[in-house]
Amino acid sequence: MNKKEEEIQRKLVELETSVLKEQTDLHTVSDLASGSSLSTAGMHASGAKSNTAGGEGVSVKSDGLCFAGLASIFCGLMLVFQHVRVGSGLLAMLGVGSGGFALLFLPLMVGIGMMFYDYRNKWAWVVTTLSCVLLIFAFLATLTVTFPGVSMMSLIVMFLPFALGAAFLVKGVGGAKGVEGIIKAQLPKKEG
16 A cells, blocks of 8 residues: 555656646747747756847747648649639641641651551651650640639639748748758758
């Protein structure tokens, strides 16, 4: 019975010290964010990072905020893509209009005919491949992309997720100091 009581007392003391430590950590972080000065030993005990060049506070990285920023940007792209209209000039694509798209079928047919005659002929493969590539480019060139008129409120709603997503991404990587650290890590290191 005495061992159980000692075990319970020991667990209570451990719980009390961990709760006190968490409260101290929270107070230290909130004091740093409000701009009050603390001793270096107090900051190292709490695990907080300090900025010595201006006391801007703690830079906290969060994967959740990064994910929320990317999701917000994706939603913004979906809203913009939903309003963009893509069409094609069908008459130009068939060669009736100004596109001349149908003239690209002639080298394709010649290349395919050469391939049926001798499938090992390299020129037949080159002509057929180039004709297919030119047909794809000609098709893409005939597409027209338009952005129909929308109200100002719709435009704000479409582009607001980009601003929110960028803010979440910057905050998720640790704020301005986090972005600066990422850029510095990507730059080549100078030897010497």
